[in-house]
């Protein structure tokens with residue numbers, strides 16, 4: 001994050017976009033959690049965002065999450081959400097931060113999270129990631145596999161399945177994401193799941209329109225991500 005980047009002003013602009021989208025959709029913005037996606041930005045950027053009033057942060061890489069959570073333990077109200085692809089051998093890095101895992105897309109991963117959580121006497125909140133548009137390069141279970149996955153995850157003792165998450169295909173017109181978001185909403189309703197994590201910097205208005213309860217916003221808050229090669 002550039003030192004000159006004014007996080008408070010960026011946050012005000014994002015909140016304004018959310019308020020306007022909510023007004024158009026006839027929704028109350030209190031129903032929507034703003035998840036600040038801090039991946040690739042330094043700990044100081046998270047501190048600035050916390051000081052500006054944000055409490056929920058999203059990270060994509062287990063190692064980076066673990067390091068940031070450890071460095072920011074003094075921020076007593078901070079909450080982490082893991083929104084990247086999680087390998088089973090990295091679960092322990094995520095659990096130290098007490099993050100939710102918003103990207104579960106296999107029974108095997110959910111089982112591994114649950115058994116580790118059981119051993120630690122905790123319950124881990126989960127979302128299931130759905131590849132609604134069936135894009136080859138994207139994670140997430142196919143919509144047709146969701147019922148089986150929901151049933152298996154609900155049977156596990158130490159996870160709390162709260163909802164669904166998706167990343168819409170990137171298109172020039174953000175309104176093109178609406179059918180993807182609408183489909184996720186229908187899938188969640190069919191399984192009585194309350195949370196819908198959908199909508200990013202580019203398409204947050206479309207997501208609000210289609211019922212998002214969690215917006216994952218990076219660029220609009222923190223500016224462009226430094227180019228990191230992984």
Ligand SMILES: *Cc1c(COP(=O)(O)O)cnc(C)c1O
Pocket residue numbers: 037039060083084167200201202216217218219220
């Ligand atoms: C990086 C990322 C975001 C944030 O994207 P922006 O376009 O910067 O708002 C949201 N969700 C996921 C899964 C991401 O990987």
